[in-house]
Amino acid sequence: MAALPLGPPGGGCLLAVGDQPGGFGPDDRACLELIARAIPVPAPAVAADTGELAADAFSLAMDTGRMEAGARLLRLFGIAPDSFDGRVETLLARTVPEDLPALMSVVEADHMTIGERELEFRILQPAGPPRWLRLRGRLLPRGEGRPARLVGTVADASTLRSDGTDVARVQRLAASLATAGTVQDVGRAVVAALRKPLQADRIALAELENDRLVVTVLDPPEPEAWPEVWRSEWRTEWPDAPVRAMPTLAAALRAGRTRIWPAGSALEPALGEVGPGGLAVLPLPAGTRMAGACLIGWDRPHHFAPDERALLTACAALTGQALLRAHAIDAEHELVGMLQRTLLPRRLPRLPGGTAVARYLPTTAGLEVGGDWYDVIPLADHHVALVIGDVQGHNAGAATLMGQMRTALRAYAVEGHPPDVVVAHANRLLLDMETGLFATCGYVDVDMEQGTAWCVRAGHPHPVLRHPDGTAEIVRCEGGPPLGVLDRAAYPMTPLRLRPGTVIALTTDGLVESPGLDLDTGMDRLARELAAADPGHLGLVADALLAGAQRDDDVALLLMRYDGMAVRPLRESWTVWRVPEAARHARRFTRRTLRGWQLPRDTVDAALLVVSELVTNALVHTDGPVRLDLDLAGHRLRLAVTDSSPRSPVKPAGIGWEATGGRGILLVEAVSAAWGTVPVSGGKQVWAELATGD
Known part of the structure; x- marks a missing residue:
C-alpha cells in the first residue's frame, strides 16, 4: 500500500x-x-477562525467581474494590495496570451457548472521567464440576494512543477479526455498532449478488438511515415493487424505495463521501424480489460528520463478509460443514427419534371435522437408535396412523434386534400394526441405540369427560391402557429411561381439559427450560398449548404429543382350522371376523346371495356357523385373513376360458372398494365393504366 x-x-x-x-x-x-x-485540493478561500478572506484567496462576482483578493495573491501578480482596483481584468491583463483562453473559460460563468475547478497558467514578469501559478476554485450558486461567485486560491506553482511540466500535461490531457466524445477525439487529445512535448516523430493509437489491433489515429497520417508491414495491412483509412504478428507488443499487452525500448533494441520490424531511436508501448487498461495500445516512436536516439516514464504511465491509465467511454458513445451514436434513418425516407421518389435531394445531420451535442424530418410525396395529376418539419425536443418521445406526424401528413396528402387542409388536419391530430409537444412544419404542393405551387407554413422558417438567373429570394409566406398549439388555427396558402431551373430550399432551424446566429442572419446567409451554388449538381449544393452547420441542433434540408415536364399530359374529365344510360354516355365520351388523341383502335377498345366496368361498379355499389378522368402521358393512358365510397373493390378469389357478377375487376386486370385504388377526400379513386404502344 x-x-x-x-x-x-x-x-x-x-x-x-x-x-x-x-x-x-x-x-x-x-x-x-x-x-x-x-489531483486538485482547493484550499479554503475564507479562514475558518476569522471568516476573512485568506491571503492567497479570492472571491469573484460572476455578474459584475468585481473581485476581492488576498494580499499574497496580489503580490504574485506584482500588484500592491492598496493599489488593486477590484477588477478581474486587471489580473487577466498580466496573463501570458496563450494561457488566457483557458483562464477565461474558468472565470466566465457561461462555460461552467457548479463544482471544483483547477488550472495552471503563466503570468508575465518584469524580468525573466513567466511565472507559473495554480488556480483552485469552486463556483458557488446564487445565494439569497447574492450573485453566483467563484471562490478559491491562487498559489505559486513554479516549485511544484517538474522540469518537463508533467503535472500540467496530465491535467491538460485529463481535461481534453473528459470532453472527448468519440474515439477519434481521444486519439487527437493524446497526440496533442504527447507528441510535441515529447518531441516524438510518430504516435499510433489502436483499439483492441478480440485479437486484432484496429488503428484509430496515426500521426503523421501519411502511410509512407509508417513501416512497410503496416502499409500492407491498410484496409480502409487505417491499418489493422493481428496482435500475434507482433509478439513483443502482445507480451506488453499481457503484462499491462508501459514498456520502453531505447535505440538499437532488437524488435520485430513492425515495431522497430516505428521508433528506431526509441519506442514506448503504452497498454491502455480500462477496468478489467485492455482497451488498446498507444505506440510512441522517435527516429533519433531518445533518452527516457524517470519523470517521462511516469508521465507515460499516467497518460496510459487516463487514455484507456477515455477510450472505453468513447467507444460506448460511438456505439450509442450509431444506434441513434440508425433509429433516425429508419424514421426518415430511405430514398426519394423520381419526380416528373424535377429532381429532389435531402440531407439530415444529427446534432453532435448529445446522444438523443432528434425530431427533424422531411418527405417528398408524389400525388395525383403530377403534383408533388414537399414536407419538412421539426418536433420540439431531442428524445425518444420527439422521435416517435416525428414518425407519427410524417405518416399523418403523407396520409392526408394522398387523400387529395388541399395543402391548408392537410396541415390543419395534422394540427388537429397532434392536439388530440395530448403529447404536450408541438411541431413546426413547412408544406409546399407543386404542380409539375403548370410550374405553380402553394406554400403553407406552421411556425416554420420560410422557403428560399433560387431563380434561373442566379438570384435567390426568401419567400415571405403567410403562416400559422406551430402544430399542436391552437385548436382553431388557420393556415393560409401562399402561391409560388416556378420557372424551369428554379430550386426550392426547405430547411429546419438548426441550419439557420444557433446561439451565435439569429434566424434572419442565417436565412440571409442560406440565400447567398444558394445563389452562388450550381443548381446542375443538386447533391453538391446540399453538401455545400451543410458545410458550415454548427451541429448544436439537428439539421434537415430538402432541395427540389423544377425542370418542367418535357411533354404535358392530355387530360379530360366527365361527370357521370346517375341515369339508366350512364355507362353508355361514359363510353361515348371515352371513344370521342381517345379518337381525338389518335390512339390505336385496340387501345380504344380496351379502354372502353375498362371504363364500362369501373363506371358500372361505381354506380351500382356507391352513392353520390361519380367522375371519370382520362390522362394520356407519353405512351401511358390512365383511366380513373372517382366516387364517394371509401370501400375499395376486392378481386374475387374464385367465380363459379353459374355466377352472374364479380368478373369486372378480373376483366380490368386482364386488359390493363396496372390497376389500383387510392383514397380521395372521403372516397376513393379506382384507376387502370393501358400501354398505347411505341
Whole structure:
C-alpha cells in the first residue's frame, strides 16, 4: 500500500493498493507522485477562525467581474494590495496570451457548472521567464440576494512543477479526455498532449478488438511515415493487424505495463521501424480489460528520463478509460443514427419534371435522437408535396412523434386534400394526441405540369427560391402557429411561381439559427450560398449548404429543382350522371376523346371495356357523385373513376360458372398494365393504366 499527501497539510491523502510482488517499483512511485500532485485540493478561500478572506484567496462576482483578493495573491501578480482596483481584468491583463483562453473559460460563468475547478497558467514578469501559478476554485450558486461567485486560491506553482511540466500535461490531457466524445477525439487529445512535448516523430493509437489491433489515429497520417508491414495491412483509412504478428507488443499487452525500448533494441520490424531511436508501448487498461495500445516512436536516439516514464504511465491509465467511454458513445451514436434513418425516407421518389435531394445531420451535442424530418410525396395529376418539419425536443418521445406526424401528413396528402387542409388536419391530430409537444412544419404542393405551387407554413422558417438567373429570394409566406398549439388555427396558402431551373430550399432551424446566429442572419446567409451554388449538381449544393452547420441542433434540408415536364399530359374529365344510360354516355365520351388523341383502335377498345366496368361498379355499389378522368402521358393512358365510397373493390378469389357478377375487376386486370385504388377526400379513386404502344 502507498499513501501520498494531497495539497497542503490537512488536504487529504491518496491511497493505492497493489498485489504485485515486491511492492511499488521506482516507476510506479514516480507515477503515483505525479498523479498526487495533479489531483486538485482547493484550499479554503475564507479562514475558518476569522471568516476573512485568506491571503492567497479570492472571491469573484460572476455578474459584475468585481473581485476581492488576498494580499499574497496580489503580490504574485506584482500588484500592491492598496493599489488593486477590484477588477478581474486587471489580473487577466498580466496573463501570458496563450494561457488566457483557458483562464477565461474558468472565470466566465457561461462555460461552467457548479463544482471544483483547477488550472495552471503563466503570468508575465518584469524580468525573466513567466511565472507559473495554480488556480483552485469552486463556483458557488446564487445565494439569497447574492450573485453566483467563484471562490478559491491562487498559489505559486513554479516549485511544484517538474522540469518537463508533467503535472500540467496530465491535467491538460485529463481535461481534453473528459470532453472527448468519440474515439477519434481521444486519439487527437493524446497526440496533442504527447507528441510535441515529447518531441516524438510518430504516435499510433489502436483499439483492441478480440485479437486484432484496429488503428484509430496515426500521426503523421501519411502511410509512407509508417513501416512497410503496416502499409500492407491498410484496409480502409487505417491499418489493422493481428496482435500475434507482433509478439513483443502482445507480451506488453499481457503484462499491462508501459514498456520502453531505447535505440538499437532488437524488435520485430513492425515495431522497430516505428521508433528506431526509441519506442514506448503504452497498454491502455480500462477496468478489467485492455482497451488498446498507444505506440510512441522517435527516429533519433531518445533518452527516457524517470519523470517521462511516469508521465507515460499516467497518460496510459487516463487514455484507456477515455477510450472505453468513447467507444460506448460511438456505439450509442450509431444506434441513434440508425433509429433516425429508419424514421426518415430511405430514398426519394423520381419526380416528373424535377429532381429532389435531402440531407439530415444529427446534432453532435448529445446522444438523443432528434425530431427533424422531411418527405417528398408524389400525388395525383403530377403534383408533388414537399414536407419538412421539426418536433420540439431531442428524445425518444420527439422521435416517435416525428414518425407519427410524417405518416399523418403523407396520409392526408394522398387523400387529395388541399395543402391548408392537410396541415390543419395534422394540427388537429397532434392536439388530440395530448403529447404536450408541438411541431413546426413547412408544406409546399407543386404542380409539375403548370410550374405553380402553394406554400403553407406552421411556425416554420420560410422557403428560399433560387431563380434561373442566379438570384435567390426568401419567400415571405403567410403562416400559422406551430402544430399542436391552437385548436382553431388557420393556415393560409401562399402561391409560388416556378420557372424551369428554379430550386426550392426547405430547411429546419438548426441550419439557420444557433446561439451565435439569429434566424434572419442565417436565412440571409442560406440565400447567398444558394445563389452562388450550381443548381446542375443538386447533391453538391446540399453538401455545400451543410458545410458550415454548427451541429448544436439537428439539421434537415430538402432541395427540389423544377425542370418542367418535357411533354404535358392530355387530360379530360366527365361527370357521370346517375341515369339508366350512364355507362353508355361514359363510353361515348371515352371513344370521342381517345379518337381525338389518335390512339390505336385496340387501345380504344380496351379502354372502353375498362371504363364500362369501373363506371358500372361505381354506380351500382356507391352513392353520390361519380367522375371519370382520362390522362394520356407519353405512351401511358390512365383511366380513373372517382366516387364517394371509401370501400375499395376486392378481386374475387374464385367465380363459379353459374355466377352472374364479380368478373369486372378480373376483366380490368386482364386488359390493363396496372390497376389500383387510392383514397380521395372521403372516397376513393379506382384507376387502370393501358400501354398505347411505341
